Amino acid sequence: MTSDANLTQEDCWNVVFSEVPLTHIKEAHLFGAMDDVIKAESESAYVCMFSNIPLGEGKELYAQLKKKPYLLSFLTIYKPFIQNNRVEKCGNPVYIGEVQSGGTVTGGDAAFGTMRFTGTEPEPCGKPGGCRRILIAPDAWEGKFTSADAVRHMLRSAARNMPKANIETQLIADGGRGTLDALVCSVKGRYKLGTLEEPDGSKTNVRYGILPDETIVLESEPLTTAQLSLALTMPQNRGFSRYILGAGGGVLPESVPEGVSATVLGKRIPASRKNSSQIEYRNGAETVLDVCGFDFRLSKADWLIVLTRMRDEKASLQNSTTDTLLFHCNGLHKHAAVLAFMDDGRFFAKFDNDAPKPLISRSFDDAADEMFRGIQNYPAGGAPFSYRVPDTILNEM
Numbered sequence: 001m002t003s004d005a006n007l008t009q010e011d012c013w014n015v016v017f018s019e020v021p022l023t024h025i026k027e028a029h030l031f032g033a034m035d036d037v038i039k040a041e042s043e044s045a046y047v048c049m050f051s052n053i054p055l056g057e058g059k060e061l062y063a064q065l066k067k068k069p070y071l072l073s074f075l076t077i078y079k080p081f082i083q084n085n086r087v088e089k090c091g092n093p094v095y096i097g098e099v100q101s102g103g104t105v106t107g108g109d110a111a112f113g114t115m116r117f118t119g120t121e122p123e124p125c126g127k128p129g130g131c132r133r134i135l136i137a138p139d140a141w142e143g144k145f146t147s148a149d150a151v152r153h154m155l156r157s158a159a160r161n162m163p164k165a166n167i168e169t170q171l172i173a174d175g176g177r178g179t180l181d182a183l184v185c186s187v188k189g190r191y192k193l194g195t196l197e198e199p200d201g202s203k204t205n206v207r208y209g210i211l212p213d214e215t216i217v218l219e220s221e222p223l224t225t226a227q228l229s230l231a232l233t234m235p236q237n238r239g240f241s242r243y244i245l246g247a248g249g250g251v252l253p254e255s256v257p258e259g260v261s262a263t264v265l266g267k268r269i270p271a272s273r274k275n276s277s278q279i280e281y282r283n284g285a286e287t288v289l290d291v292c293g294f295d296f297r298l299s300k301a302d303w304l305i306v307l308t309r310m311r312d313e314k315a316s317l318q319n320s321t322t323d324t325l326l327f328h329c330n331g332l333h334k335h336a337a338v339l340a341f342m343d344d345g346r347f348f349a350k351f352d353n354d355a356p357k358p359l360i361s362r363s364f365d366d367a368a369d370e371m372f373r374g375i376q377n378y379p380a381g382g383a384p385f386s387y388r389v390p391d392t393i394l395n396e397m
Contacts, residue, residue: 014113067122073155138307157368175265175284176248186292221250
């Protein structure tokens with residue numbers, strides 16, 4: 001359960017008690033602990049642990065919970081698998097109690113919330129043609145939300161308004177901040193924490209990731225030129241030869257170590273920077289989508305959900321990242337819904353080829369509710385999204 005929602009331990013357990021069905025958890029032992037093991041984790045978290053469950057039942061439980069979007073909206077985006085019989089590896093776990101046949105939890109050393117499971121099993125669709133399949137892929141809302149924050153809020157809204165929909169999520173980044181989380185979380189990589197020791201004796205921690213194909217992912221926006229050089233030569237990464245560097249608006253490497261190749265994702269690459277045998281400069285959003293397998297995820301959806309800023313009163317929505325997402329949506333013949341916001345607090349929704357329409361809501365959550373209700377009521381069988389590919393994306397491909 002992510003700490004970004006300012007949840008107390010009682011809040012966390014109440015969400016779990018209200019969402020998790022009793023089907024696979026009778027006689028389970030419950031523990032709770034703050035996650036202080038994975039120091040390089042993207043988010044600190046409170047961990048609700050289920051123990052004493054047979055492996056087969058545990059797999060069924062996990063499959064069941066993946067169909068509960070409201071519950072998922074409170075979880076960390078990065079979900080490391082916690083092995084059975086490893087409760088002691090999480091610092092200072094508190095025993096909450098054993099789940100009884102009626103759903104109550106008794107016998108623990110602490111009590112939080114209702115102490116009773118009342119969750120229902122995921123509702124089957126029941127429609128002959130199937131229920132809507134949604135892919136939520138919001139970019140960050142600068143100064144308000146990260147992409148992960150926006151995903152959670154929109155998941156919660158989708159769960160309220162489209163309870164039977166099949167909902168998937170995708171973190172979005174343009175090569176700047178958020179690139180590390182988008183790549184690590186989408187392909188089940190792992191976070192690492194390194195220490196940069198500078199010549200003056202000062203030390204700086206740097207968070208990075210290792211993808212399953214052993215590519216290292218770094219973000220350079222918070223680093224100086226000297227720190228970036230140190231990050232590319234951290235001793236613990238000897239033997240790794242491929243890097244993805246999310247430079248965004250940060251520093252670009254002058255060179256990389258011998259035997260290393262780097263893909264550099266920047267917002268503004270000077271014309272003087274040319275690709276070499278070791279360094280390749282690429283479009284940030286396209287590279288993130290490619291590494292994450294975005295097209296495969298979108299191919300299984302009916303609707304793509306995008307979040308963007310509205311530029312002006314003429315309803316100019318697109319920026320280069322939004323254009324990239326809609327370009328993929330157009331190519332796969334999917335429907336698109338865009339939730340747009342203005343700096344003065346107004347929200348707009350655009351469905352497929354319709355013009356953006358103002359929403360009555362003045363908060364992000366309420367605006368998302370309006371948008372998902374619009375999707376729920378959208379006429380079935382309508383033509384999918386289509387548009388002329390704008391120059392903003394053609395210039396960056």
